[in-house]
Each structure stands twice: as C-alpha cells, then as structure tokens.
Amino acid sequence: MRNEAMKDADLFKFDYFKCLRSDYAKNECSICIDICPENAMVFDRSRLTLDADACTACAACVGGCPTEALVSETFDPNRFVLEFCSQEKKSLSCKENLPCLGALSVEHLAAMVLRKDSEVLCDLSFCSDCHVNRDGTVLKSIEATIDEANAFLEVCGLQKRVQTVCELSEDEPDSGRRNLFKKLASVAREVNEDVTMSELARGDDEREPLKRIILKNSLKMSAQKIRPDIPFKKPFTFAVGKKIDESNCTNCQECAMFCPTGALSILRDNTGIVFQVGKCIACSICNDVCKPGSITTDATFDIMDFAFDRMELLVKHTLEICTECKVAFPYRGGDKICDRCKDFKENFSDIFTMAKDM
Ligand code: SF4
Ligand code: SF4
Ligand code: SF4
Structure with missing residues (x-):
C-alpha cells in the first residue's frame, strides 16, 4: 500500500503495513525521521508522510529502515548488493555506483564482505561537504553502520572488514537535488537486468526483510570460514x-x-x-x-x-484447566486455579464475605 503523500513525491514506496509503528501503535521507531537531513518525513497519526519539495532523494532513510517499509523507486539496495558481489569492483562511492552510502544497512555491508571474501571500501571523502550531510547526521549514521558491520564480521571470526577512505578526491561532490535525481536514474539503468537474482524473487506476503535473507545466505556461503566463538562487545541494533x-x-x-x-x-x-x-x-x-x-x-x-x-x-x-473459570492456564503446582482467578479471589474476598454475612 502506498501512502498518498509518498505517491505525490513519486520517489518512494511506503508500505504502511510493514512500518513498525503500524504493527504496534506504541512503537516509537523514528529512524527514517531522525536521519532525514531535510526534515522531509513526518508522522501524522501513525502515517508517515513525505514533503516532496523538501526531499532530495538521497535515500538515507531507506538503509536505516529495519523492515524495508521504505523503498526507493530508483535504487534497490538488495539488487545493488547482489550486482556488486558479482563484479570485481571493491569500492562503494556516491561518485560512482550508488546514490548515498546511507542507503545501505549493516546487513548489506556485512553481506558484501562475506560474499566477496575481500575488504569492501567505502568512499566517505565527499560526505563532510555533501549538502545531504547538512548537520552531520548522515555521515554519523554511515560510520555507525560501518562500525556495526565490522563488529558483526568480528563476532563471525572473520578477518575481512569494511574499510573507509576519507581523503578528499579532486572531483567535487555532486550537489543539489537535480544531480541526485540524475544519479539515481543512471544507477537504476546500470543494473544488469539479465543477471538472474533468484534471491530477489519472493512472495509479497513475506514478513522478513529481504536484506536479512541476503545476509543469512551470505553467512551460509561462508559457513566453513566462520568461527562463531568470539564474544559480543555490545548488542547489535539489527538482531538480538x-x-x-x-x-x-x-x-x-x-x-x-x-x-x-x-x-x-x-x-x-x-x-x-x-x-x-x-x-x-x-x-x-x-x-x-x-x-x-x-x-x-x-x-x-x-x-x-x-x-x-x-x-x-x-x-x-504444562497446561491445566482452571477450576474456577475453566480456561487452560500454565500450571506451576498447587491448586489448579489460574493467576487471574487467584488475584480476583484475593483482591475481592471481602466483597464475597460481606455478601455471605448479609
Ligand atoms: S524507519 Fe521504517 S519502521 Fe521505522 S518509522 Fe520509518 S518507515 Fe517505519
Ligand atoms: S522477537 Fe525480535 S522482531 Fe520479534 S518483536 Fe521481539 S524484538 Fe521484534
Ligand atoms: S506473558 Fe509470556 S506469552 Fe505473554 S507476552 Fe509475555 S512472554 Fe509472551
């Protein structure tokens, strides 16, 4: 299902039913809102809406969404990862092959290192001056994603890592919304449609994010090399x-x-x-x-x-039938009476005593 405001922008698909806030009204996920450098996303009564004029299509929100509720019309990170892994190329750059490194998640980066069995290089040299990184949020998020992907590779017992380059290149970063649109469109055209990517094919009713399936398949491919007895230094943000x-x-x-x-x-x-x-x-x-x-x-x-x-x-x-309400309950010994009936009896025993006395 597409949110009406998103439809106007024609940049993203928003699957309302995949958003965590739709699953549980009290969920406070705001990853997409927090990362958006243009404040183009807002939640209005649990519906995500996009200000099409403010959005620069940087796709940074796409990488952060844990459920893939947000999908860019012109850049599919899952397809990109599979395509990238079939090539010799080892570097990721907003000047060359993708709109913004923020469009990739921890799962994507770890999967690339696992599949290529080599270091993957992230070119961050344009980030500090990029207009998308206006208050530093996008760069901070990209760096955190890279750190977490490396921490994950470490607990897998692997030596290969995601590396970063931060030296400024002679080329100027593209700036402005028009250039980003052009870049997104050209990246979309470059995708080799002939490559059969069976991992991308699945039913629409799958609840598990595709990026997770790609990561798990990557781990299975590298299962022989994994030494899974390295201690976790801190919890991961993408699985616990x-x-x-x-x-x-x-x-x-x-x-x-x-x-x-x-x-x-x-x-x-x-x-x-x-x-x-x-x-x-x-x-x-x-x-x-x-x-x-x-x-x-x-x-x-x-x-x-x-x-x-x-x-x-x-x-x-072990389930037993409660002698009071006749509903099955987890039995832990003693009288066969469920917690609800037990509480009710304890809290309202006075009422029954008074009624009897009367
Ligand atoms: S990041 Fe995804 S799940 Fe979280 S609020 Fe945004 S759309 Fe919903
Ligand atoms: S098991 Fe994991 S995915 Fe499911 S509700 Fe709990 S934290 Fe979320
Ligand atoms: S009480 Fe048990 S079954 Fe119910 S939500 Fe908690 S863990 Fe799940």
Missing part, C-alpha cells in the same frame, strides 16, 4: 537474542502475535513460544507488549543459529 522467564509468563502469546517478522511463534499445541534469532530485527515490540515483563533481551546469540534460522524453545508450559 530473547529469553522468557517461565515463572511469570502467562502464555498469553501476545509477544508472538505482535512480532512483525515471525521471529517468535507459538507451538502448535499452544503450550509455548519458540524463537528464531535469524528473523529478529530487535524492534522490542515483544518486550513492550509483555504485561508481566517475562520476555527479555539477550545481547548475544549464536551466529550459526542466526544463519540457519534454527529454532529455540523459549518457554514450554
């Missing part, structure tokens, strides 16, 4: 592990129902929750919806579990 405390989980299953990518799912017999870290995008919606606070984030995860979409059982309950 999860734990559920069985002692207070009520088996309400809301975490799985709200999970936007299907990383959490419900056991067929409704007795528990399983998790696939390879599908998690670290949106925290599960933590936010869990009323007893049973689900928590675990910074570390197994790289091979991530790559191969292995399932982890987070919680498994």
